[in-house]
Amino acid sequence: DQQVKQNSPSLSVQEGRISILNCDYTNSMFDYFLWYKKYPAEGPTFLISISSIKDKNEDGRFTVFLNKSAKHLSLHIVPSQPGDSAVYFCAASEGAGSYQLTFGKGTKLSVIP
Amino acid sequence: ETGVTQTPRHLVMGMTNKKSLKCEQHLGHNAMYWYKQSAKKPLELMFVYSLEERVENNSVPSRFSPECPNSSHLFLHLHTLQPEDSALYLCASSQEPYGTGGPYEQYFGPGTRLTVT
Numbered sequence: 001d002q003q004v005k006q007n008s009p010s011l012s013v014q015e016g017r018i019s020i021l022n023c024d025y026t027n028s029m030f031d032y033f034l035w036y037k038k039y040p041a042e043g044p045t046f047l048i049s050i051s052s053i054k055d056k057n058e059d060g061r062f063t064v065f066l067n068k069s070a071k072h073l074s075l076h077i078v079p080s081q082p083g084d085s086a087v088y089f090c091a092a093s094e095g096a097g098s099y100q101l102t103f104g105k106g107t108k109l110s111v112i113p
Numbered sequence: 114e115t116g117v118t119q120t121p122r123h124l125v126m127g128m129t130n131k132k133s134l135k136c137e138q139h140l141g142h143n144a145m146y147w148y149k150q151s152a153k154k155p156l157e158l159m160f161v162y163s164l165e166e167r168v169e170n171n172s173v174p175s176r177f178s179p180e181c182p183n184s185s186h187l188f189l190h191l192h193t194l195q196p197e198d199s200a201l202y203l204c205a206s207s208q209e210p211y212g213t214g215g216p217y218e219q220y221f222g223p224g225t226r227l228t229v230t
Contacts, residue, residue, distance in 0.1 A: 002155070034218055043117070043203055043221030044156075089156070097210055099144065099169055101219060103155040 003027045004092050006104035015113050019077040023090030023104055026071065030092040034101070035064060035075045038087045047088075048075070052095075080111045115139055117222035119204050125228045126194065134189040134225045136204030145187040146205040146219060147179060156203065162187060163209050194229045201226055 005024045013019045023033075031052035036044035050057040050064045050073070057064050063076045077084055090104040117138045126132050138145065147159040161169035162181040176198075178190040187204055205219040 004155070036221075041223065043119075043205075043223045046218040046220060049218060099146070099161045099163070099210060100158055101156075105153070105155050 001026070002104075003030075004090055004102050004104040006088075006090055006107045008107050009105070010108040010110070012110045012112060013080045015082055015111055016079045019075075019080045019084065019109055019111065021075040021077075021088050021090075021107050021109065023073045023075075024071060025073075025092050027092070027094075027102070028071070029094045030102070031095040032093040032098075033064070033066060033073050034091045034093070035062075036089040036091060036103075037084075038089065038106070044089055077109075080109075082111045082113050085109055085111045117204060117206055117220055119202075119222035119225050121225060122223065123226045123228075125230060126191070127230055128194060128196070130194075131190070131192040133191065134202055134204075134227075136187040136189075136222055138185055138187075138204075138206035138220070138222075140206055140220060142206035142220070143184045143209045144207045145181060145184070146207075147187065147189050148203040148205060148221075150201040150203060150224070152200075160189075191227075194227075196229050199227055199229045 003026050034049040035047040037047050038044045048059050048062050050066050066073045087106040087108045089106045091101045120135045144163045148156045150156045159173045160179045165181050180188040201224045203224045204222045207219040208217040
């Protein structure tokens with residue numbers, strides 16, 4: 001059974017608008033969450049992370065929100081740019097000392113000029 | 114070279130062949146990972162090496178054999194693979210998370226696209 005779920009396989013957004021990518025998890029031991037971006041023929045690139053002691057982390061155009069009670073996190077990209085078109089993976093870890101990252105299947109974002 | 118590099122980028126092999134995948138990281142990290150990404154499945158962790166010792170093996174068949182000769186290099190030796198082993202194999206590295214206040218983000222190479230015929 002998947003412990004990290006990205007229920008939307010794809011998302012299309014107009015350039016300049018907000019992109020919201022969602023991720024749900026089931027394992028209550030997860031306490032560190034990451035987002036990765038992947039272009040075709042490249043490996044995943046680390047984007048942003050959040051620890052469970054926070055509910056928001058911001059880095060430029062990218063903000064991650066964590067709702068622990070709902071076991072839900074989201075990545076907001078604003079404003080969206082065509083170069084943001086990629087597959088976005090949500091990943092989770094059980095925290096300090098853990099090697100294991102559990103990934104979702106990814107959401108393909110298309111930003112339309 | 115910077116980041117994490119992997120060779121070859123593409124590999125086609127028969128079921129009776131023996132081949133090796135190579136990974137090198139230029140980030141000064143001391144933990145390295147092999148992942149498998151099959152079509153329509155999430156990335157699956159296969160092996161973890163920390164300070165050149167294998168610390169995790171996620172029930173991977175013995176036809177996959179990892180080797181970590183030093184903290185910068187990681188190999189995945191392949192023999193008598195099956196067609197269902199066709200996938201993208203990704204290498205990653207990170208700072209060693211155990212007892213150092215991690216976790217730390219992992220940095221990935223571009224992957225080797227493996228096809229078993």
